[in-house]
Amino acid sequence: MMRFPSSALRAKRLFIAISATLLAGCASFSADGGMDDVSELTRQRTGQAVQRDGAAEASAVSRETLFALLAEPLMPDSAVRIALLNNKGLQASFAELGIAEASLVQAGRLRNPGFSFGHIRGGNEIEIDRSVMFDLVGLLTMPVRRGIEQRRFEQAKLFAASQAVALAAATRRAYFNAVAAQQAARYAQQVAEAAEATSELAQRMAKSGNRSKLDQAREQAFHADAVAQLARSRHNATAAREQLTRLLGLWGADAGYQLPERLPDLPKAPSESSQVEAQAMAQRLDVQMARQGAQATASALGLSRATRFIDVFEAGYANKSTSDAPRANGYEVSLELPLFDWGGARVARAEALYMQAVQRTADIAIRARSEVREAYSAYRTGYDVARHYRDEVVPLRKKISDEVLLRYNGMLASVFELLADARDQVSAVNRAIDAQRDFWIAETDLQAAINGSGGASTPLRSPAASSEPTAQAH
Known part of the structure; x- marks a missing residue:
């Protein structure tokens, strides 16, 4: 001494x-806890802001906004706004911001x-x-440690924003699934009612001797299949709606929201693909998080080298x-x-972690470019298929159905031909609904691939495959 x-x-x-x-x-907590940056990042990518549940006044305003949105039939943007406002899982993920900021403040305080x-x-x-x-x-070493935690705090903001963007994309997918399932259920209701009327008419005609038992049995079988398909469609509509309800965070009377009767119309023209990769590299949150992580690891490597001996x-x-x-x-x-x-082992560990972060950043960037190209292919194919069903398949099936009905009324076509054509028309309409739904989901996945952390990465479902049970049922 x-x-x-x-x-x-x-x-x-x-x-x-x-x-x-x-x-x-100098080491103190921010007034907003990082939420202003998270809200701006989310708004840039979804068009909607986010906020954390806090004071009673803010909760009252959120509740009034929720009531106003639920008073009208739910649209895609309003569904996203409700989810970002009301989803409790998202609010729980915002707690990571508080943890990261606490570490930042702690790094700025002397032991x-x-x-x-x-x-x-x-x-x-x-x-x-x-x-x-x-x-x-x-x-x-306080400035270095504070710089490391500052970058980790920025990374936590990006993660929170990515959670919000992912929730918005999941909500849009669930929304389009729910509207399409409801639309299919209503069409199944119309088919079942028409089949019931035809079956009752066949029974009366058979009693009067104007219809054979074979024709009557065929029409009754068509009605029975239509009833079974209606039950399945109603369950699918319920399941899709409940999935949307969970994402919206609704329960009780709020779960009685209204959906529009049909899916939105297709846009006049699809978006072009010239800048999607560049947009993804500039806007994808997982790419930005990887870069922030690599920078934080590099700073940690410098700190490890600085304190190697002492x-x-x-x-x-x-x-x-x-x-x-x-x-x-x-x-x-x-x-x-x-x-x-x-300190050699500590430095070697930091160097290995840094190289790991660099390689992971490169891997994420490569996968992001691939995912956005795949998502655009699904988007463009979905648009072309949906437009083909709208402009070609459904009008052609309607024309064929009208011709078969005229031939049937002129006793030039049998009941079997009429029912076979009805099955084909029902199948074509269901495929058209599926194709329109798949386009809007593909459009959602494309936006997620550009702005968030990637889309669903699922191939387009074949309309024939997705509607095959309907065709077989009839």
């Missing part, structure tokens, strides 16, 4: 106290000083030792007093000697 004059000691103590006070004052006190009595002599120790390494270095005020001598003042230095651990 070394001793300095008390005047120099007081100056050093004052310097340390002022430095600690200034540094502690509490250590105080030691010793009291020794020997005969008539009493010896008292006192010391206050400050972490000098922590003070010197990881514990403390200095502070000390004094000693004995019974027969005046109090002696000085300072005490505590230094960890690198005899057994020279």
Whole structure:
């Protein structure tokens, strides 16, 4: 232990106290907890802002907004707004922001000083030792540590925004599934009612001798299949609606929201693909998170190298007093000697983590480019298929149905031909609904591939395959 004059000691103590006070004052929590940046990132990618559940006044405003949105038939954008406002799972994910900011604030605060006190009595002599120790390494490396935690806080903001964008995309998919399932159920209801009327007419005609038992059995079988298909369609509509309800975070009376009767019309023309890859590289949140992670790891590598040999270095005020001598003042230095651990393993670990982060960033960027190309292919194919059903298949099936009905009325076509054509028409309409739904889901996946963390990465379903049970049922 070394001793300095008390005047120099007081100056050093004052310097340390002022430095600690200034540094502690710089480390404080932000007013918004990072939510303003998260809301802006989400708004840029979804058109909707987000907010964290907080004061009673904010909750009341959110509730009024929710009531206003539920008062009208639900549209895609209003469904997304409700989900971002009301989904409790999203609100739970926002807690990660608080954790990251707490680490940032902690990194900007000096470690509490250590105080030691010793009291020794020997005969008539009493010896008292006192010391206050400050972490000098922590003070010197504080800017670096704070920079690391700042980047991690920014990464947490990106993660929170990616959760919100992913929820918005999932809500839009569930919305289009629910509207399409409801539309298919209503069409199945119309088919079942028409089949019931035809079956009753066939029964009356059979009783009067104007219809054979075979024709009557065929029409009754068509009615029975239509009833079964209606039951399945109603369940599918219920299941799709409940999936949407879960994402919206609704329950009780709020779950009685209204959906439009049919899917939105196709746009006049599809979007072009010239800039989708560039947009994905600039806007995808998982790419930005990977870059932030690599930068934070690089800073951590620099810190590991800086503290390779000296990881514990403390200095502070000390004094000693004995019974027969005046109090002696000085300072005490505590230094960890690198005899057994020279920090090589710690640096090697940091270097390995950095290379891992770099390679992961490159992998995410490569996959993002591929995903956005795949998503655009699904989007463009979905548009072409849906337009083909709208402009070609459904009008052609209607024309064929009208011709078969005319031939049947002129006794040039049999009941079997009429029912076979009815089955084909029902199948064509259901396929058209599926194709229109698949386009809007593909459009949602494309936006997710550009803005969020990737789309659903699922191939377009074949309309023939998705509607095959309907065709077989009839």
